[in-house]
Amino acid sequence: MSHQIAVIPGDGIGQEVTPAAVEVLETLDIDFEFVEGEAGDYVAEETGEPLPEATADLARDADATLFGAAGEHAADIILPLREIVGSYANVRPAKAYPGLNAVKPETDIVFIRENTQGVYSKIESEIADGVSTLTRVITRDASRKIAEYGFAYAEEHGYENVTIAHKANVMRETDGMFLEAAEDVAAERGADYDTALMDALAMKLVMNPEDYGVIITPNLAGDVLSDLAAGLVGGLGLLPSANIGDDNALFEPVHGSAPDIAGQGIANPSAMILSAAMLLDHLGYDEQSTRVTEAVEAVLADGPHTPDLGGDASTEAFTAAVIDQL
Numbered sequence: 162m163s164h165q166i167a168v169i170p171g172d173g174i175g176q177e178v179t180p181a182a183v184e185v186l187e188t189l190d191i192d193f194e195f196v197e198g199e200a201g202d203y204v205a206e207e208t209g210e211p212l213p214e215a216t217a218d219l220a221r222d223a224d225a226t227l228f229g230a231a232g233e234h235a236a237d238i239i240l241p242l243r244e245i246v247g248s249y250a251n252v253r254p255a256k257a258y259p260g261l262n263a264v265k266p267e268t269d270i271v272f273i274r275e276n277t278q279g280v281y282s283k284i285e286s287e288i289a290d291g292v293s294t295l296t297r298v299i300t301r302d303a304s305r306k307i308a309e310y311g312f313a314y315a316e317e318h319g320y321e322n323v324t325i326a327h328k329a330n331v332m333r334e335t336d337g338m339f340l341e342a343a344e345d346v347a348a349e350r351g352a353d354y355d356t357a358l359m360d361a362l363a364m365k366l367v368m369n370p371e372d373y374g375v376i377i378t379p380n381l382a383g384d385v386l387s388d389l390a391a392g393l394v395g396g397l398g399l400l401p402s403a404n405i406g407d408d409n410a411l412f413e414p415v416h417g418s419a420p421d422i423a424g425q426g427i428a429n430p431s432a433m434i435l436s437a438a439m440l441l442d443h444l445g446y447d448e449q450s451t452r453v454t455e456a457v458e459a460v461l462a463d464g465p466h467t468p469d470l471g472g473d474a475s476t477e478a479f480t481a482a483v484i485d486q487l
């Protein structure tokens with residue numbers, strides 16, 4: 162069965178790392194049909210529209226989308242794309258690699274962040290002069306769904322520790338519901354887990370990240386804590402992410418368009434290639450996903466390295482080394 166993959170390189174180094182990831186996918190024996198769409202600052206300049214309808218349609222119709230990076234219009238592109246794929250789970254691995262000067266080399270954590278609710282409800286207004294309010298929305302269904310995804314992810318990927326992050330001692334109704342729903346799911350699955358107050362968790366992550374595996378979180382906490390963990394492993398060029406929907410999903414590196422190095426052919430394509438590995442995993446190509454991940458890890462261990470990691474290899478040379486490993 163052929164899978165249609167929408168490919169949206171976007172701006173800056175998105176134009177350099179996305180073809181690298183596609184090249185890696187093409188070396189695997191999988192029946193993928195790649196369809197490329199345009200989006201970005203460069204498109205907005207020409208047409209006034211950062212995300213043309215035709216590109217949105219490509220993402221809507223595809224089995225999965227690979228997105229590179231956007232520049233100044235990032236929010237106008239990524240937020241609609243995440244909505245198009247119906248993303249309820251934002252999956253953010255933060256894994257340190259040996260020898261690359263990570264602040265905490267033992268870190269191997271995957272954040273499973275609820276992606277639709279919480280303080281990002283958009284129910285926000287200035288109710289009186291100088292007074293603004295925001296409605297924090299949590300539903301039992303959405304909380305159960307993210308917990309189901311998180312516990313299943315931990316099981317499938319061999320993570321023994323699952324932590325449910327919350328602040329139910331203060332936000333009794335909303336996070337109370339989130340926590341209860343997640344604990345119900347754990348009980349139904351017979352799964353072990355810990356719970357953690359999100360503020361204390363921030364401290365413990367900095368001190369002892371090796372104690373954590375999969376962390377299931379409400380929306381804002383996941384946004385903040387996953388960036389914190391990104392700092393522990395160092396290097397924006399290494400961090401992939403996935404936005405998972407029911408029938409569709411979007412895979413993108415955490416980094417942006419990196420205008421400071423764009424056009425020089427020296428961007429680190431690891432985050433993008435690891436995002437492609439998450440795409441493979443999501444579509445059921447577990448074996449190929451593992452092969453791609455291990456190939457990137459081998460090159461990260463032995464080089465050649467791109468300048469962000471202290472080497473002088475080009476994006477192309479790094480990618481060629483990954484393909485050699487495959």
Ligand code: NAI
Pocket residue numbers: 174178229230231232233234235239397398399413414415416417418419420421422427428429430432469
């Ligand atoms: P950035 O992630 O583009 O770059 C931050 C720093 O990390 C830069 O020094 C850059 O050279 C380096 N870097 C990032 N990715 C790298 C890679 N793959 N290889 C080597 N070095 C890498 O974030 P910044 O500078 O804050 O934003 C630049 C533009 O990107 C802005 O217009 C911003 O709006 C946009 N942006 C887009 C995002 C997205 O598309 N998801 C996310 C973050 C920012």
Ligand code: MG
Pocket residue numbers: 384385388
């Ligand atoms: Mg963020």
